[in-house]
Amino acid sequence: MRGILVERLGPPEVMQLRDLPVPQPGPGEVRLKVEAVGINFADVLAVAGEYLTRTRVPYTPGMEFAGVVDMLGEGVTGVQVGQRVAALGGRGSLAQYAVCPAAGLVPVPENLNAAQAAAFPVSYFTAYHGLKTLGRGVAGEWVLVQAAAGALGTASIQLAKALGMHVVAMASTEEKLEIARGLGADVTLLQDDPDRVQKVRDAAGGKGVPLLLEVVGGKRFQESLDMAAPLGRIIVIGNASREQANLRPFELMKRNLTVTGLWLTPLMTDREATREAAEVLTRLVASGQVTPQVGPTYALADSPRAFQDILDRKTTGKVIIEP
Ligand code: NDP
Known part of the structure; x- marks a missing residue:
């Protein structure tokens, strides 16, 4: 073969x-x-x-x-x-x-x-675990999705919207942001917008987003902390920049932030988490709410x-x- x-x-x-x-x-x-x-x-x-x-x-x-x-x-x-x-x-x-x-x-x-x-499988199960299993997102909450036009990004936007959440989508080009808007993103921002931190905070009621799916890493990681609201949850899913990030735990204390890692491979062996994700995802895909x-x-x-x-x-x- x-x-x-x-x-x-x-x-x-x-x-x-x-x-x-x-x-x-x-x-x-x-x-x-x-x-x-x-x-x-x-x-x-x-x-x-x-x-x-x-x-x-x-x-x-x-x-x-x-x-x-x-x-x-x-x-x-x-x-x-x-x-x-x-x-x-x-x-x-x-x-x-x-x-x-x-x-x-x-x-x-x-x-x-x-x-x-x-x-x-990979993008939608990861999106589910980021938004729900680990992210504990609820309807009405804001979530920030990075690399929003990519495989995980498009899955995350669709799923967040289907779960009743509000989405700030970030990506590197206007064409990519257009894709994010087409999938229902409420606010879209260029990854290099000079005012991006303030714009994210403003979009989500002035304080920042309660939930953020972090996939870029490197020097962008500090910005993710700055974009999060007090008590915010940052779910670390990827490191597309392939650069090291600095995390100072003191920063987390100041605003009661939580940083959680997510790797799908070991999570798939958690039968209860997988069953719950599969049930929701299969229903949403079969009904055409997410594609x-x-x-x-x-x-x-x-x-x-x-x-x-x-x-x-x-x-x-x-x-x-x-x-
Ligand atoms: P994508 O289809 O999203 O492609 C990667 C995207 O990352 C690019 O399109 C680009 O979007 C963005 N990006 C940002 N910075 C860089 C950079 N320096 N070089 C290249 N790309 C960059 O891929 P996936 O959906 O497969 O994965 C997205 C992220 O999620 C990855 O970091 C991946 O490792 C992670 N992931 C992790 C999983 C896990 O279990 N932890 C499971 C699935 C994905 P833009 O141009 O808009 O910035």
Whole structure:
């Protein structure tokens, strides 16, 4: 089968298109014929060797995908060959076939096509946990969403609006802010607006936002603290700047701020949190209240370009690769 192989870590061009063996599902795993792969910023970091866990080479990237169940490993029940599913926590999906633990399969509402299904699990479960499980956001509250036109950003705006929250969206260009407005963002601000801290405070009643989804990090992190209201919750989800941030705990005391880290991978093993998120998300997707935003779509051979476009901030929505 055709697939991408990474033999040494580095920039996107280390990804090579190769002829690879078709993987076999182990006990408790299923094999899927891959239809669409959702590319996350995490994939870009993993290829660069900068992800939260160590990337061991050689490997085939791709952790989020949609496809048709093709073979069941030993002991797998409740899944049918021929069923379309989305998969999270699988491995090597930048290929024609990939395996995933049966526990990582996410049922796909019938109204989603393969690309939308591949755009669903990571961004929407992360958005839910940021807004609700850890963020404890409630209807009527303001939330600030950074990188608002990206995969997580568009999911966060839609979900926050569906949950009755008010959204301040930030992004790097006017075109991106237009996307955020189209999804219902109440206030939009350029990431480099010189008055951004004051404008965020003003938007949310003068004191700042009670909830902020932080994905940029680096020197922007201090600004996030400044944009938060007293008693505000800052949920640290990403570090797209790839720079270190300084956190002085004293700053948190002064305004009773809470900073909470969020990493989806370990949270998915929390069965109660996952069940609650899945119930809400499946209902909202099936009713059309939220729709995964599919961004640019690339062929497998163009994977390096897809990864580079994410790094260059050229993409909006979820980048999809079709094998
Ligand atoms: P996106 O589709 O949002 O793409 C990344 C975006 O980050 C860019 O479009 C850009 O938006 C923004 N950005 C800001 N600064 C930079 C920079 N210096 N270089 C490149 N991009 C920058 O990706 P994802 O939705 O996959 O991820 C968004 C963030 O959320 C990432 O930080 C990712 O690691 C994190 N994440 C974390 C998860 C977790 O479990 N903790 C799960 C999912 C995502 P703009 O141009 O508007 O600034």
